[in-house]
Every structure is written in structure tokens, then in C-alpha cells.
Amino acid sequence: MVSMQFHHKMHSHKMEFRDYILALEEEKKKIQVFPRDLPLSLELVTQAIETCKQQLFGTQSECSEQTSTDEGLVFEEFIPIKKRALSPDCDENDEEDDDDEEQHSSHKMKSDWLRSVQLWNPNPSSAKEDVPRKTNVVEVKRNGGAFQPFHKEEIAAEKDNALESDKAPTSSPQVPATSSTEPVPESGSKKDDKGQRKQRRCWSQELHKRFLHALQQLGGSNSATPKQIRELMKVDGLTNDEVKSHLQKFRLHTRRSPIIHNNSNSHTAPMFLVGNIYVQPQEYAAVATKTTVSGELTTVTTPTGIYAPVATHPSSTTTVIKPKSKKFELSENSHSVERVVAHSNSPASSCSTHTPTTSRC
């Protein structure tokens, strides 16, 4: 359906489309300067352009267009990794599920009790696990608005094109859960829940995608700040802290895995194996000059903006500073009892319905 509309729209605004394409190409040029930092954007724009062109000129196989840079695959350095095995699961919120064949076994069980709680996850379809429903193509995204026109079109384009091709067809409803609003789940229930630990926010792919997008617009994860990111994401209900936390994780994660886009082919720059990670010569040099001191990890930033964690050499493992063993000092401190508060497993009652906090991500 959407595609139809989309199509229709196109015809009626051919001119605008041309302009759009031009604009996109401009964008692409800019983005291409930082392929490493904006892989996703690049991908997005490229796809959009392609789609637009197809729309404009009918199905023309113009693969020619692709001005280079494909290596875009790298994006999402961190989502994809988690393979299905673990099954991230957090779909609800925007109920990703899209992930193609995801679902499977993972769901089922959880869905049961989960379903009831699911205030968010309006999408009934997901509920039924009939896998068959691929329906991946073009899902109507009922986002609560807050979307920019261009954006929408881009995404639409993506879907149409089935961009990802192979691996993650990521289709599906993106709905960033705008409405969701996890805090204070029910109006009905007592609001006095006070203090309740916040319901975990699940960073669905869509959400993360937005996050990345924002990041890109802000010039990388190191320069972006939570607030800015949040604003750019335009996802309502999303808090600064959440973004902050996610950003933190993201940074951590990215520095740890500098993307191994080893095209099998030993590029031009062979990597060194330092400690237990690979680093490029330049980076290594940088490290050397930096003369690390701590006995732990030293991160160096490379010219490209990528971080590489470097473990100080074992050889000179000088101070073996014990990591934080602060956990328990000697029992000297009698007052350290702290919040040992019994876990209150008290529930002798057979019903094991733990986690009163219906959460789950």
C-alpha cells in the first residue's frame, strides 16, 4: 500500500524528485568523506538515491551509479554481532521482530505472560507467531509523527528496495515506540509506585538506528552528547539518561571492536597484534609515543577517529594493580552490612512469579 502511495506521489512530483535526488547526491558526497564514521548514512543515502532513480526512470538496472564506497556493510558495529543465538529479544517496544527470521523459538514462551504486559507493542501481527507472515515489505509505520518528510521517504525507499538484501532484511515496522511511554505504565494502577526502578528500555534496532543516525549528524560518538542525540532522535519518551547509557555502551563497544572490515585481503595496512588486539601501524606508533602508564587499558585515538584499546605489554607488567577489589574490603567494617537486605526469597508460596516488575526487555 504504502508503496503505491509512494509511487503515486512520485509521479506527481517528478521535479521535486529530481531535486531530491540531487540533494541526496550532495549529501552523499559529503558523507563519503567520512566513510568510517558515517557508514550507515552512506548506505541510507545510496539506497535512497537508487530507489529514487528507479522510480524516476523506471526499472533501470543502473548499478553504475554507485559511486564507489561500498564497504558500507560495516555499519552497526554493534548490533549485528549478537547473533540470533542469544536472541536479543527485545522486540516489543518497536517490536522489531522484523528481523526476518528472528522469532522462532525464542518468543513463544515469553510471549505468554509478556503479552499481557505489553502495553507497548500495539502490533497484533507480531503477537501471532505465524512465521509465514513475512510481510516484510513496506510496513506502514505509524509513528507518532515527529518524523521528517525526507526521512520517511528514505525509509520507505529502503523498504521498497529491500536494501539489505542478504542478511538483515530489516523490514518491519519501525515505530520507535513513540507512544509507549514506559514510565508509569498504567494510569489505573497506583501511581505511587514511586521509586520503582525504571523499566528497562529496550534498544530495538530501529531505535538504535535512530541513535546512530543522530550520532552521525553530530559527527561521531565521541563528539556527540546525550542531549543532542536525544533531540535528534526525536523519539518521545526517550530520556537523556537512557541515551547516555546507550552512548556509553556504544562507545565502549566500538572501541573494543574497531570493526574488522578485513576484506580478507590484506589491505595496504597490515595490522599488528598488540597484546591481544590488532592495531594499525599508525595507531601503534601513537601508542608508543603515548607511553602508557596505567597497568590496564590505554585507548588511543587514531587519526580516523577510531579507538583502539591497547593492553599494556605484558612484559613490563609493572604494577599489577589489582583491579578494583573494592567490593569487599576486609570485614573489618562492621557497618558494611549495607543493603544486604535479605533477598527476600521469602515467597514460600509456590508461585514463582518473581519479577513483580513485569518488565523484561
Added chain:
DNA sequence: GATAAAATAT
């Protein structure tokens, strides 16, 4: 039981 992810605390 280990670990990743999110929440919360500095």
C-alpha cells in the same frame, strides 16, 4: 554462573 545491557550513582 557469566555476561551483556540498562539504570543509577558519582
Added chain:
DNA sequence: CATATTTTAT
């Protein structure tokens, strides 16, 4: 805002 720590879910 950045990091560190703690809690929670897998």
C-alpha cells in the same frame, strides 16, 4: 556530561 557502579535479564 562522562564514568563508575549496581542491578537485571539472558
